[in-house]
Amino acid sequence: MSDKISQLIFEFTKNYSDPENKSPFDEKNPNIQVAEKNGNVNLSLSVSSQYLDEYKKLGDLFKENLSKIDGILSVNVALTSEKQVNSSSNNHRKFQISAENVIAIASGKGGVGKSTFSVNLAVAISQLGKKVGILDADIYGPSVPRMMGISGKPQINENKKLIPLKRYGIKCMSIGFLISIDTPTIWRGPMIMKALEQMYNGVEWGELDYLIVDLPPGTGDAQITLAQSSKLSGSIIISTPQDVALADAIKGINMFKKVNVPIIGLIENMSYFICDKCNEKHYIFSNEGVKKEAEKFQIPFLGSLPIDKDLRIQSDEGKPACIDKPDSNIAKQYLEIAKSII
Numbered sequence: 001m002s003d004k005i006s007q008l009i010f011e012f013t014k015n016y017s018d019p020e021n022k023s024p025f026d027e028k029n030p031n032i033q034v035a036e037k038n039g040n041v042n043l044s045l046s047v048s049s050q051y052l053d054e055y056k057k058l059g060d061l062f063k064e065n066l067s068k069i070d071g072i073l074s075v076n077v078a079l080t081s082e083k084q085v086n087s088s089s090n091n092h093r094k095f096q097i098s099a100e101n102v103i104a105i106a107s108g109k110g111g112v113g114k115s116t117f118s119v120n121l122a123v124a125i126s127q128l129g130k131k132v133g134i135l136d137a138d139i140y141g142p143s144v145p146r147m148m149g150i151s152g153k154p155q156i157n158e159n160k161k162l163i164p165l166k167r168y169g170i171k172c173m174s175i176g177f178l179i180s181i182d183t184p185t186i187w188r189g190p191m192i193m194k195a196l197e198q199m200y201n202g203v204e205w206g207e208l209d210y211l212i213v214d215l216p217p218g219t220g221d222a223q224i225t226l227a228q229s230s231k232l233s234g235s236i237i238i239s240t241p242q243d244v245a246l247a248d249a250i251k252g253i254n255m256f257k258k259v260n261v262p263i264i265g266l267i268e269n270m271s272y273f274i275c276d277k278c279n280e281k282h283y284i285f286s287n288e289g290v291k292k293e294a295e296k297f298q299i300p301f302l303g304s305l306p307i308d309k310d311l312r313i314q315s316d317e318g319k320p321a322c323i324d325k326p327d328s329n330i331a332k333q334y335l336e337i338a339k340s341i342i
Contacts, residue, residue, distance in 0.1 A: 005036050008069050009043075016058060019051035025058075027296050030257040035247060039073035041066060046258070047079050055079055097200055097231070099133065099208040103264065103341070104226065104235040106256070108248025110141070110217040113269040114238045116315050117305070118214040119147040121236075123320040124331075124338035126169050130209040133164065136174030137196055137226060138216045145176040149318020153177055154203075161204040168323055173203050196226060218248075227259040234264040236302065236341075241268055241289035249290070253297055264302070264341060266294045271304035281306075302337050306330070 013025035013032065025032045031046040043062060047055040059077040067075045105121070107114040118134060126132040136144035145151060148170070154162040154177055164171040175195060205211070213230075215223050226232075235256050239249035249266070256263050268290035272281040284307065294301035308330045314321055321331040 005071055009034055009066060019054040020048050030254040039071055041072055041075045044078045044080055097205055099211040101233040102211045102231055104213045104215050104232050106215045106235050106252050107217045107238045108252045109245055112238050112240050112245055115143045115214050117238050118212050120320050120334045122170055122212040123168055123322045124334040125210050127322055128338055133171035133205055133208045133211045135199055135213045137213050139175050142174045142176030144174045144214060146318060147315045148172055157204055161202055163204050173199050227261050232261045234262040236264050238267045238269050239290050240270045241286040246289050246293055263299050265300035266290050267302050268304040270307045273307040
């Protein structure tokens with residue numbers, strides 16, 4: 001969506017208050033989402049049945065007036081209803097774990113380096129003297145075993161719980177330990193939820209300072225269930241700078257707001273590439289898009305990470321940057337991010 005059209009849309013909608021939370025319909029309101037392509041606007045309002053008539057009137061008003069904005073060819077308004085999380089019921093969590101801090105690493109879409117970030121952040125926090133575990137909750141594409149350079153099947157203790165495998169001082173659990181590396185995960189929703197619950201409640205994690213949870217990409221049932229059912233301390237959202245990734249990252253921001261999970265910050269991954277020959281930064285996927293979104297939503301910006309050839313090799317070989325080359329720039333960046341989080 002172009003910045004100009006986005007600005008014009010919210011300049012109009014912010015003059016109206018959300019019937020439910022009484023906040024203006026601006027970029028910070030999680031109950032409004034806007035997408036635009038080639039002048040065609042899709043506007044989604046998350047509504048509660050209590051104020052349905054008021055939302056319908058607002059939807060009609062938005063459709064009629066936004067279509068008059070120069071550059072907009074059509075406007076479609078959808079009213080969506082989602083059961084809201086009752087904060088008073090959050091004391092009882094289905095997924096229990098003895099960790100002081102449980103941090104979810106999320107992304108709106110795949111391919112933005114979420115798992116690479118999860119592994120390297122876990123190692124960096126561990127090197128700062130904390131007891132760390134990493135849970136690979138990406139059921140469809142578990143990559144933590146390879147990135148941590150660890151394989152094998154977990155043993156079961158006398159309490160009939162799985163004992164997490166350990167590497168670089170970090171406790172690891174992944175569905176990748178339980179299925180063949182070449183076996184596709186073709187599971188429906190209930191099976192996924194059961195597997196995620198098993199990796200929380202059915203694992204002898206012990207006492208941890210930090211559990212890093214590598215979520216599946218997107219904002220579907222698995223992500224919402226984990227956010228609602230586990231004691232998340234907060235989330236970190238990973239995105240690349242280009243518009244198509246940012247649009248999905250915004251969905252992730254709004255999802256965590258809806259389920260009352262604090263957003264620790266945003267990371268801009270694959271932000272730039274430093275050429276071996278000219279030693280200058282090249283911004284392949286645009287520049288500072290994530291930083292601008294962080295400022296817009298008033299969320300901390302945790303930093304920009306480059307496209308790094310060594311990091312790719314390290315991930316393939318199961319040697320995180322802080323282990324393989326602790327004095328490298330990328331390792332130092334991960335340590336600084338870990339320090340800021342702690």
